[in-house]
């Protein structure tokens with residue numbers, strides 16, 4: 001659905017050559033382009049592939065003893081259930097402590113769905129439930145998910161969880177329930193209202209400011225300017241998934 | 251023979267009587283509309299088509315990110331949740347009473363919140379534990 005613009009997006013991010021960007025734009029039929037422009041921002045219009053939501057996580061600012069982002073995520077998304085086996089608990093975002101065994105250098109960072117441009121979870125899903133919105137947010141359509149958990153195996157980032165027990169305490173805006181796979185949605189219910197994800201807000205409130213959310217496609221956005229200036233890392237960049245979550249300092 | 255006729259007459263009378271009683275008090279679903287104001291469409295249309303309206307809307311919202319359409323499950327709950335239980339479920343609940351009358355299983359509430367304005371409590375930490 002979002003393929004026509006993907007090349008120009010990559011060029012913009014500096015991952016591909018500038019020439020590819022020009023080609024990508026030229027390939028779009030003029031009529032198609034016009035329709036997109038007229039739809040952008042109109043009330044009741046859907047999301048557009050002009051936007052690519054992304055996140056930049058500065059691990060040098062992330063504190064090892066803090067998990068404000070995890071708590072905020074659980075509250076926002078109604079992840080309040082207690083499971084018998086803690087390995088079965090849903091983790092849309094989790095804190096990881098990394099240590100270089102040679103130098104002893106440590107890092108702490110939040111790991112979440114990386115909202116891949118080429119998501120393996122979507123590739124393997126037999127029902128079409130795993131899907132990517134035009135603006136790059138990867139979601140599970142629970143109406144279609146059969147709980148087969150192929151996507152959990154396919155995800156290189158261990159970003160997905162399966163709900164094992166019946167739930168009753170859902171946030172009305174975040175439906176979730178037994179028998180489906182779920183993962184970080186970038187707080188799509190907030191983003192569609194013009195707000196930032198709960199984790200990013202919580203990180204700022206805890207005065208760490210290690211997380212930045214924004215439109216990677218908008219040259220004026222803070223995140224686009226930062227990824228253009230500082231060296232950022234895509235975790236497992238070798239897989240060429242062009243993830244939407246970038247890390248700084250690892 | 252006479253006895254058999256009498257028995258048949260008795261049975262027929264019984265059937266007629268129970269039919270009459272039935273017509274007077276056909277069990278009806280308890281459709282209590284507690285919210286004030288207008289529904290998004292006429293009652294007849296809602297009765298026939300609510301499932302289609304919600305089904306198409308959910309796909310547009312989830313997959314295309316189209317928000318603020320007139321059909322919305324949260325909208326249904328906010329208007330139709332019982333003032334006593336706060337929910338559209340339960341014996342007299344707006345959704346459940348009709349659906350159990352019609353014997354149509356409704357799966358929405360395995361994932362969607364049936365209570366109006368429900369606020370999720372803070373995370374309990376089990377799922378949020380640092381790993």
Ligand code: SF4
Nearest residue numbers: 113114116119121155
């Ligand atoms: S990080 Fe995993 S769940 Fe998220 S889009 Fe990529 S493959 Fe899918």
Ligand code: SF4
Nearest residue numbers: 125145146148149151
């Ligand atoms: S668990 Fe659901 S989303 Fe994941 S691959 Fe199976 S059907 Fe698709």
